Amino acid sequence: MSINKDDWLSTLQVDGCRLTSARRAVVEALAESTHALTPVEVFYAARSRYPVLGLVSVYRTLEKLEELGLVQRVHHSKGCQAFLPAGQGHQHLILCSRCGKAVLFEGEDLAALFQTVAHQTGFEIKEHWLQLYGLCADCK
Amino acid sequence: MSINKDDWLSTLQVDGCRLTSARRAVVEALAESTHALTPVEVFYAARSRYPVLGLVSVYRTLEKLEELGLVQRVHHSKGCQAFLPAGQGHQHLILCSRCGKAVLFEGEDLAALFQTVAHQTGFEIKEHWLQLYGLCADCK
């Protein structure tokens, strides 16, 4: 379940990116986190490893990581600016409303639901997005 | 399925709000829309009815309408700033990726899924959020 930062770094490299201190710091901060982090939170976390880091590099690295499917956005009621390491394959998120801990779970087969909805609405369904909220084992 | 703007206005009134031209214009613009609208889009739509309207009133009215559960935020990959009339009871959204049309569908029973996930993750599930994307009947 844990993220291997070296995998991220080599994915970046394969994509033609150079491995810089700024990128390493951002990747490490994100890959270690069990909570969704906003750009500014990533900035502070990464800055403790690499104090010269600028916020702009955080934005640019996040953009690249999202493009490569290594991080995903987490949606909250008020905004969608937080990022989390993305899982492999089709996974969904469950978030603790109290401590913010995020856990991925395997994408269940929702095909039956989709078929019903497609029939009901006339839509051809392409994508779906499911997030659960609750209390984690430690918080309940 | 259509929204009755008078219901919205009386809900506002019951909540202690005054019925002003600004609020009427915002409510009408939103209640008529089949697409999710950003604050600025609401502003332009409502301004055609009430040209003196200020953008600030749109923000303040949206905030109140969201608080009263009359509108809901729509989440897209890049942000969550668009609003749509909220449905009654437990409903989910399906959005057309091409024209943006939004349709609500009845919340299916996802209890079985939740139980599996709860068991798997140790979470106590409180809320869930499901949005589908695809092509509507007209666009496909």
Added chain:
DNA sequence: TTACTTGCAAACGTTTTGCACGATT
């Protein structure tokens, strides 16, 4: 050596706040 990447500063778009005037009740 070359091209990519960086941090800084400034620009930008969105959302919020302070305030005096105006409107609703």
Added chain:
DNA sequence: AATCGTGCAAAACGTTTGCAAGTAA
């Protein structure tokens, strides 16, 4: 008449862009 709500202007915020200097390959 008493509040509540408004529009304006300005501030605050998060994010993006232009650029010269620095760094990885």
